[in-house]
Amino acid sequence: MSNDFSEISNVNKKNLDELLHLVEELVINKVRIEKMKNEVSDSSHGKILDQELRIISEIQASIKKVRLIKIKTLTNSLESLVSNCCTEYNINVDLIFSGQETEIENTLIIYIHNILNYLIKDICASEFAAFKNESNQIKVTTYSDGKNFTMVIESNGKGFNYEDTCEKLNKKNLDLISFEEDEVKKFLNIINFTNNFEEFLKLRLDLIYLDGSMEFESVANEFMRLTIIIPLTSSIMQGLLVTIGDQIFAIPLDFIETIINKNTVKTKKSKNIEMIIYMDHIIQLVRVSDLLKIEAISEPSCIIIVKSNNKRAALLVDSLLDQTDMVIKHKHSIMMDIGEIKGTTILGDGLVTLVLDIPSILKEI
Amino acid sequence: MQILTFLLKDERYAIDITLVNTIENKMPLTPVPNSKKYVIGLISNRGSVIPVINTSLMLDDKDINNIFEKFIIISIGNEKLALAVNEIDDVVEIEEKNIENINNDEDFSIVNVNSNVITLLTYKQLKKI
Numbered sequence: 242m243s244n245d246f247s248e249i250s251n252v253n254k255k256n257l258d259e260l261l262h263l264v265e266e267l268v269i270n271k272v273r274i275e276k277m278k279n280e281v282s283d284s285s286h287g288k289i290l291d292q293e294l295r296i297i298s299e300i301q302a303s304i305k306k307v308r309l310i311k312i313k314t315l316t317n318s319l320e321s322l323v324s325n326c327c328t329e330y331n332i333n334v335d336l337i338f339s340g341q342e343t344e345i346e347n348t349l350i351i352y353i354h355n356i357l358n359y360l361i362k363d364i365c366a367s368e369f370a371a372f373k374n375e376s377n378q379i380k381v382t383t384y385s386d387g388k389n390f391t392m393v394i395e396s397n398g399k400g401f402n403y404e405d406t407c408e409k410l411n412k413k414n415l416d417l418i419s420f421e422e423d424e425v426k427k428f429l430n431i432i433n434f435t436n437n438f439e440e441f442l443k444l445r446l447d448l449i450y451l452d453g454s455m456e457f458e459s460v461a462n463e464f465m466r467l468t469i470i471i472p473l474t475s476s477i478m479q480g481l482l483v484t485i486g487d488q489i490f491a492i493p494l495d496f497i498e499t500i501i502n503k504n505t506v507k508t509k510k511s512k513n514i515e516m517i518i519y520m521d522h523i524i525q526l527v528r529v530s531d532l533l534k535i536e537a538i539s540e541p542s543c544i545i546i547v548k549s550n551n552k553r554a555a556l557l558v559d560s561l562l563d564q565t566d567m568v569i570k571h572k573h574s575i576m577m578d579i580g581e582i583k584g585t586t587i588l589g590d591g592l593v594t595l596v597l598d599i600p601s602i603l604k605e606i
Numbered sequence: 607m608q609i610l611t612f613l614l615k616d617e618r619y620a621i622d623i624t625l626v627n628t629i630e631n632k633m634p635l636t637p638v639p640n641s642k643k644y645v646i647g648l649i650s651n652r653g654s655v656i657p658v659i660n661t662s663l664m665l666d667d668k669d670i671n672n673i674f675e676k677f678i679i680i681s682i683g684n685e686k687l688a689l690a691v692n693e694i695d696d697v698v699e700i701e702e703k704n705i706e707n708i709n710n711d712e713d714f715s716i717v718n719v720n721s722n723v724i725t726l727l728t729y730k731q732l733k734k735i
Contacts, residue, residue, distance in 0.1 A: 266653035488637065533639035573648075573685060575657050575735065579640050585648060585655045593636040593648040593655050 257307065261347075264304045265568070271297050272589030310350050312383050313341040318354065322361055323379070330370035332377060336361075340383035345390055349471065352447065353392065356469065357381065359440055360394055367433040368398030368465065390473055395466045400459040401432050415457040418449055419551060422604070428457075432465075449550060449600050450583065452495060478569060480586070480596065482562040483545070486535035489594050490558075491567055491586060496599040498546045498553065500561065506544065517555050519546060524555045525606055532581060532602065549600045556602075565589075569596055580605065607702055609717070611695040611724060612678065614662050618695060620717065621727045627679040627686060629694055644735075649688060651679060658688040659735060665725075682732050689727075 271294060278290040316338055323336045345353065361379060369377045380395040407415065409431065410424055417425055422442060429435060448455055452472050459465040480491035481500075499519075506517045508526055515526035524546060530537045537559070545556045567586035576582060583598035609620040628651070635647025635658060644663040648655050656679060662672050674690035698719050705726060708714045715726040 262653055269650075269653055488639075535639055570655050573655065573657050575645055575687075576638060576641055579638065581640065582638070585636075587650045587653070587655065591650055592634060593650050595636065595638065595648075 261304060261307070264300055267297050268301055268568070269587050269591075273591065276589060309344040310347050311341065312343045312345060312350075312353070314350065315354055315357065316341060319357060319361065319381070322358060323365075326362060326365035330365055332365070332369050334365060334369060334377040334379060337378065337380045339381070343383045343385050343390070345383075345385065346473070349390070352444075355440075356392075356444055357394070359437055359444065360467065363434040363436050364394075364396045364398065364465075366436055368396050368400075385473065388473060390471045392469045392471075393466060394469075395464055397464050400461050400463055400465040402461045403459050406431055406459075417445060417455045417457065418453070432457075432459075446600060450598075478567055479564060480567045481545070481564055482588075482594070483543070483558040484560050484562055485529050485533065485558050486538055488535060489562060489588075489592075490529075491565075491594050491596045492545065492547065492556070492599065493569075493583075493596065494564070496547045496549050498548045501544045501546070503542050503544050503557065517544065519555070522553060524553045526555045526557055527602065527606055528557045529597075530557075530559075547599050547603070549603055552603045554603055554606055567594075567596070607700060609698050609700055609724075609726065610678070611698055611719075612676070612689075612691040613693040613695055614665070614691055615672065618722065618724045619661075619665075619691075619727060620698070620719075620724045621678065621680065621689070622729070623697060625680045625682070625729065625732070627681050630677045630679060630688070632675055632677060632690075646690060649677065651686075651688075654686055656686045656688045658690050661689045661691055664735065680732065682729070682735075687732070687735065 274290055274294055274297075278287055278294070281287050281290070319338065320336060323334050326332075327334050364379060376397075378397045380393075382393045382395075384391055403415070406428070407413065410420075410428055412420070412424075415428065417428070420428065425442065425445065426438060429438065429441065434441070445455060448469070448471070454468075454470045456468050457465070458468070479494040481494055481497060482489055482491055484490075501519065506519060508515050508517050510516075515528075516523050517526055518524075526544070528541070529535075530541070539559055541557045541559050543558050543561055545558060547554055547556055565588065567588075569584040569586055572579070572582060572584050580601045581598055583596045583601070585593050586596055588594050608623040610623045610626055611618055611620045613619075630649075630651065633649055635649060637647045638645055638657070644660045646658050646660045648657055650656070658677060660672070660674075672690075672692065674692060676691050676694050677688040678691060678694070679686055679688045700717055700719060705715050705717050708716060714731070715728050717724050717726045
């Protein structure tokens with residue numbers, strides 16, 4: 242018989258973070274234990290290592306569930322944000338927040354909070370404050386189907402004319418992920434969301450990296466709706482390890498279209514820009530060693546064609562090494578201004594490997 | 607308060623021991639392209655990725671080809687940093703009133719330990735890295 246009085250126990254977030262961190266350490270060591278297991282000849286030792294590995298996998302699986310947080314935790318902060326905006330612009334706004342039971346990973350919740358924070362501020366400033374309606378309403382709906390997390394933010398303000406806006410931007414729809422940065426700025430200008438350009442652009446870049454989507458819809462004088470979809474499997478990625486000079490780098494597999502041998506394609510030079518022709522596409526060749534200012538020690542042999550946002554580039558690297566699962570860790574604040582690097586990952590040998598930021602490299606060229 | 611003293615070449619420096627996490631022997635580094643000059647690479651320590659700082663370069667802007675033997679891992683805010691140093695010296699108990707600021711600059715403190723003058727790295731100074 243169970244003596245539990247309650248299904249939920251309160252845990253200090255700091256203690257939980259410490260625990261999660263320890264599990265992360267275990268998972269990183271797992272690869273090393275696997276290597277060891279293959280090397281030991283004594284079968285009884287192998288058995289123990291096998292058991293250890295199984296335990297680590299089980300801990301890993303159950304800690305994944307602990308990491309989930311309900312969207313409900315954002316309610317208080319959003320409500321106070323809305324009431325602040327109401328006082329600032331002297332308006333009345335109702336916030337309707339549904340799907341609060343939706344669960345999402347701990348690390349994503351801050352991201353979601355930032356998006357909502359930004360949007361609610363701009364909706365209040367440009368939609369509501371300028372046109373003092375009797376009843377203003379912001380509706381936030383979240384749901385998750387196990388694969389994707391979806392968030393819909395709808396406001397009943399003046400909106401904008403969807404067809405006209407598409408025409409002005411020369412676009413079929415307002416899927417902001419497929420836009421160039423200038424086009425996003427232009428769009429934000431049209432709908433008057435000009436409070437915080439940089440923040441919005443940064444959120445959009447993060448979303449591109451998470452392989453999500455972001456689409457605006459609107460009917461003038463009725464509503465404006467933004468739908469954001471984030472895939473839930475994004476914290477662990479498959480990566481391709483490549484060597485450049487004497488260093489190893491990882492490229493997320495999702496961005497790789499194909500890999501070709503350098504000797505099978507011809508490169509052409511025009512105005513100091515090298516290009517290759519591949520499947521009728523003309524693609525700019527990027528010498529990654531030049532980009533990262535690494536001294537080349539051998540002649541590069543592989544071309545990796547990467548694609549993001551409908552833009553392609555051919556990355557020239559020295560050689561391919563391996564394909565691996567990786568957990569991308571955030572950049573340390575000291576490295577924030579290095580655009581070419583997205584983050585770091587720890588490989589089985591315990592060494593740190595840098596992960597290339599493909600969308601940002603594509604943006605630079 | 608207690609301070610950890612360490613050596614950079616022949617010079618003695620110190621750091622508040624409450625900032626210090628662990629001390630590690632030198633290990634292989636992953637260099638970071640296009641980074642600040644005093645970041646000499648990254649190490650992984652207990653599941654976190656930590657940048658290693660060339661402490662001599664950070665302190666007096668001179669490029670010395672120093673071979674570091676120890677990494678002092680410190681916590682600054684929510685993040686960790688590793689200070690590369692030549693040798694760990696000692697842990698010393700000092701009186702807080704013995705800490706002096708040079709030229710009224712709060713970022714630059716010295717402390718007198720048994721009539722040796724030691725430069726004390728302050729939290730403020732490390733936070734700026």
